[in-house]
Amino acid sequence: MTQPGAKPPFVAIACGGTGGHLFPGLAVAGQLNQRGCRTALLISPKEIDQQAVKSARGMEIFILPAVGLQNRNYFSFTASFVKSLFTARKIFRRCKPDAVLAMGGFTSAPPIFVARELGAKTFLHESNTIPGRANRFLARFVNEAFVGFPETVSRLRVGKITHTGTPVRPQFSVGQDPVEPRLRQCRLALGLDPNRPTVLVMGGSQGASGINEIILATLPGLADHHSTWQWLHLTGAAHFEQVKRTYAERSLKAVVQPFLADMDLALGAATVAVSRAGASSLAEIAAMRLPSLLVPFPAAADNHQFHNARAFETTGAARLLEQKNAAPERVAAMLRELAENEATRISMQTALVPWHSPKAAEQIAENILNACWSSSVSLPKENRREAELPQPLSGEPKQEHVCAA
Numbered sequence: 001m002t003q004p005g006a007k008p009p010f011v012a013i014a015c016g017g018t019g020g021h022l023f024p025g026l027a028v029a030g031q032l033n034q035r036g037c038r039t040a041l042l043i044s045p046k047e048i049d050q051q052a053v054k055s056a057r058g059m060e061i062f063i064l065p066a067v068g069l070q071n072r073n074y075f076s077f078t079a080s081f082v083k084s085l086f087t088a089r090k091i092f093r094r095c096k097p098d099a100v101l102a103m104g105g106f107t108s109a110p111p112i113f114v115a116r117e118l119g120a121k122t123f124l125h126e127s128n129t130i131p132g133r134a135n136r137f138l139a140r141f142v143n144e145a146f147v148g149f150p151e152t153v154s155r156l157r158v159g160k161i162t163h164t165g166t167p168v169r170p171q172f173s174v175g176q177d178p179v180e181p182r183l184r185q186c187r188l189a190l191g192l193d194p195n196r197p198t199v200l201v202m203g204g205s206q207g208a209s210g211i212n213e214i215i216l217a218t219l220p221g222l223a224d225h226h227s228t229w230q231w232l233h234l235t236g237a238a239h240f241e242q243v244k245r246t247y248a249e250r251s252l253k254a255v256v257q258p259f260l261a262d263m264d265l266a267l268g269a270a271t272v273a274v275s276r277a278g279a280s281s282l283a284e285i286a287a288m289r290l291p292s293l294l295v296p297f298p299a300a301a302d303n304h305q306f307h308n309a310r311a312f313e314t315t316g317a318a319r320l321l322e323q324k325n326a327a328p329e330r331v332a333a334m335l336r337e338l339a340e341n342e343a344t345r346i347s348m349q350t351a352l353v354p355w356h357s358p359k360a361a362e363q364i365a366e367n368i369l370n371a372c373w374s375s376s377v378s379l380p381k382e383n384r385r386e387a388e389l390p391q392p393l394s395g396e397p398k399q400e401h402v403c404a405a
Contacts, residue, residue, distance in 0.1 A: 008036045009098040009372045012091075014112070016043030016064065017105035020280035022052050024127060024361075025103045027167035031365035033058045040097075042088065044107050047237075051259060062091060064107050084110040092118055098372045099123065101364070102142070108134045112141055121371045124158075125364065127166040127279035129311055130304035131155050143371060146364050148279050148357075149311060164364055165357020166283035171264040173358070174289050186268035191255050193230055197339050200270035200290075201233040202281070208236030211274060211295060214326045216246050221332035226252055229339065232269060234260050264288070272338040272345070277309035277320075286317070286355035291338050291348040293319045295326060316351035 011032050015025025022043065029039045040060040043049040053061050064084040088110045100115035102108035102124040115122050126135045127148040139145055139158040147153055148166035174182075184194040192198060203211035212235055222229070231254035235243045240258040247254035260266055267273065267288040275281055277296040285292050294312065296305035306322070313320040319334055337344055 008038050009369065010038045010040070010095065011099045011101065011368060011372075012040045012042055012097045012111060012115075013101045013103065014042040014064070014108045014110075015101075015103040015105075016041075016049045016107040017046065018278070019048055019052060020127060020278040021103040021105045021107075022049055023169060023280050024125065024167040024283070025101070026052070026056060027169045027361040028101065028125075028364050029056070029059050030170065031167075031361045032368070035365060035369060037365075037369070040091075042091075042107055042111055044105075048259075051261060055261060062087075064088060064110065081106075081110065085113065088114040089117075092120075096120065099368050101125065101368060102135070102138060103127075104132045104135045106134060109138055112138050116141060121368070123364075123368060123371075125164075125166075126152055126156060127283070128152070128304040129279075129307040130302045132301060132304070144367060146360075146367070148283065148360075149308075151311070162363070162367065165360040166279050167357075167361035167364065168280075168283050168287045169264075172267070172284045172287040174287070182268055186265045189262075189265050190232060190269055192232065192269055193253060196228060196230040196253065197271040198269050199229060199231050199335060199339060200266055200273040200275075201231065202266070202273065202275050203234070203236055208234075209239055210297070210323055211276065212236070212239045212243055214295065214323070214328075214331055215274065216243065218328045218331040218335070219246070219250060219252070221328050222335065225336070225339075226250065230254060231256075232266055234258070234266070272335065274335070277305040277312075279308055282308055282312060282318075282355070283357070283360075286352045287358070289349040289352050289356075291318070291345045293321060293331075293334050293338060295321050295323055298323050312355065315354070317348060317355055318352075 013025045013029055015021045025041060029041060032039050040062060041053060041056065042062050042064050043053060045063055064087050065080055092114050096118050097115060097120045099121040100111050102112050104126060112122050122142040123144050124135050124138055124142050125146040129149045129151055131152060139156045142158060144160040145156050145158040146162050146164045150163050153161055153163055187194045187198060201211060201215050231252060233243055233254060233256045235256060235258055237258045244256040247256060267284060267290050270290055273285060273290050273292040275292050275294055277294045294309040296309045309320045312318040321334065
């Protein structure tokens, strides 16, 4: 809750680039909104960002013209960084933030630098076991860092660091509902048979092609299960038609989509998941207690997905399979065990419990607010001025500007 008589803090969250940055940022923004804060999301122009923020309510959304470093194209990366710096400065100088939270990735640095220029409190969240390059660089410039894995504490150079876990949105929770009715409801909502074991396949916003190829190569080895299992396969846009056609040619019961906004339904409908090992995906899997076969994206920076998956595997919370070792017969055997061995699934679900941090978003929000209240950086009301901010995303309902007096 905001303090009586005080103006609501304005907190900006830089969380664009991948779902792994964006979805935890949305969870924190939701907690801040519940406490009376005004929030803004700073995202990238990528399609994954545009799709994901369609469900955002009660917060401003702005696009930073940032692009990641790809194929050593330093010129494009530097140019977009400078543009993002000017865009962030334009937004923040017209409406000074009390705090800025960076969730990692290429949209993070410019807002943090501008926030420091203006005297705002600065924070970052690192969800992976191995910190990303952006967060390793930014750690020295923030007041506090939050981390998703306990082993990450020793890998960031920052004055204050707190192990919170990785935030998930409130809909990702098993709650108190009986498991079987929830399974049926989720499957029916997605057009699936409520009584069939369901294999969820998801490649994340990166690396979907490798997962798609593994599963399509494995299907012939699961012919004895074709009449009993069903599939929910999220392909990414590039491979949607090919994957959909393959299931149809084999007359398999499958719901194939390029992207699904309601991932809580997908995880709630599944018996087992085949997934990459991004930290946000793992946090959602843990929240939903979903047994999974993790295939880390081999091109992930510093091989961080492998280390994420290994942390889960070591505690019995998931099965780990490196992509280079994903022979079809091995994948088929692992899926049979997970889908058909109830004792294995129960053991894995129990091991997932400690990996879920239900208060992560709440703890981050509270720490940010405590920092704002203890050392207010807001301008006096008489010095604040109305300003015309850049327009929110096209097609979004117009919301009250965060800098309105």
